[in-house]
Amino acid sequence: MTDTVLISSDQVTKRYGSFTACDTVTMDVRPGEIVGLLGANGAGKTTLIRLLLGLVIPTEGSVAAFGTTPDRTTRSRLGYVPQGLGLWQTLTVAENISFACAAFQAPAPTLEPALAAVEHRLVGEIGLGLQRQLAFTIALAHHPELLVLDEPTSGVDPLARARLWDAVHDQADQGTGVLVTTHYMQEAQQCDRLILMSRGRRVATGTEAEIIGDTTACEVETPRWADAFAALDAATLPVTLNGTRVRLADTPPDTVHQALTNAGINARVREVPATLEEKMTVIDRQPTTT
Numbered sequence: 001m002t003d004t005v006l007i008s009s010d011q012v013t014k015r016y017g018s019f020t021a022c023d024t025v026t027m028d029v030r031p032g033e034i035v036g037l038l039g040a041n042g043a044g045k046t047t048l049i050r051l052l053l054g055l056v057i058p059t060e061g062s063v064a065a066f067g068t069t070p071d072r073t074t075r076s077r078l079g080y081v082p083q084g085l086g087l088w089q090t091l092t093v094a095e096n097i098s099f100a101c102a103a104f105q106a107p108a109p110t111l112e113p114a115l116a117a118v119e120h121r122l123v124g125e126i127g128l129g130l131q132r133q134l135a136f137t138i139a140l141a142h143h144p145e146l147l148v149l150d151e152p153t154s155g156v157d158p159l160a161r162a163r164l165w166d167a168v169h170d171q172a173d174q175g176t177g178v179l180v181t182t183h184y185m186q187e188a189q190q191c192d193r194l195i196l197m198s199r200g201r202r203v204a205t206g207t208e209a210e211i212i213g214d215t216t217a218c219e220v221e222t223p224r225w226a227d228a229f230a231a232l233d234a235a236t237l238p239v240t241l242n243g244t245r246v247r248l249a250d251t252p253p254d255t256v257h258q259a260l261t262n263a264g265i266n267a268r269v270r271e272v273p274a275t276l277e278e279k280m281t282v283i284d285r286q287p288t289t290t
């Protein structure tokens, strides 16, 4: 990994009144790596991004972009796609592009056929998938050294999502650093490194395997899966259903067996590695400590 740091935070905290949206978070992104920012709704991901971009001022701690305090100059070295996309809905696709390119003194990019086909349509009249594609194209137009993408594939169909991730990997392969928030675990798996946030804090960091560690889940095998789910739920165990697969993260097999036996259900209980999503729920269940 390179020593160059594109963007970083050092114990950064943002409070709104008595509410702490981002709590002493330290992180960084380096050239060519894709860093995934994960966490439930309200975990503080967008707040952290806005701190890193200089859009909100830290209450405590500090952030740096390209080695300095974020400002207009550092902004011109990064491409940012916010959750709301930041497009002008009442301008055409072409007008949005020329506006953004003028701001960054960048040449107009070559458009993908799908975008070129709607070049003269108002942005507010094209679909969300195309709008996301446009926002991404605009973010890349000035060849940024860092891409910051806040839920770039939310509401996008699987094919468009795969295409966007292809483009993200292309950028990283060319040395661009990428910071991306996502709710999709399949996308998290495409990141080189993950940062998990919960209640404003960074609660875990590393690869998917490092974050899952030795956390396990119990998988319950029975044709009476619906009854098993109901019984485990009634026993207030953290049961989830994936298709017809009944699973319980971080729960001892004996506890699961006992609850099923009490309900008169015969089932095979296997202990298997937890998924990343399950690990996240386990972390979210824990009381805040350090």
Ligand SMILES: Nc1ncnc2c1ncn2[C@@H]1O[C@H](COP(=O)(O)OP(=O)(O)OP(=O)(O)O)[C@@H](O)[C@H]1O
Binding pocket: 016, 019, 020, 021, 039, 040, 041, 042, 043, 044, 045, 046, 047, 048
């Ligand atoms: N300007 C603000 N004033 C008060 N509270 C705020 C403000 N901005 C964010 N918050 C609160 O801070 C918390 C973190 O919000 P944030 O948008 O960073 O979460 P998130 O992880 O990005 O969530 P999501 O996945 O839903 O986008 C939320 O409870 C939110 O309501």
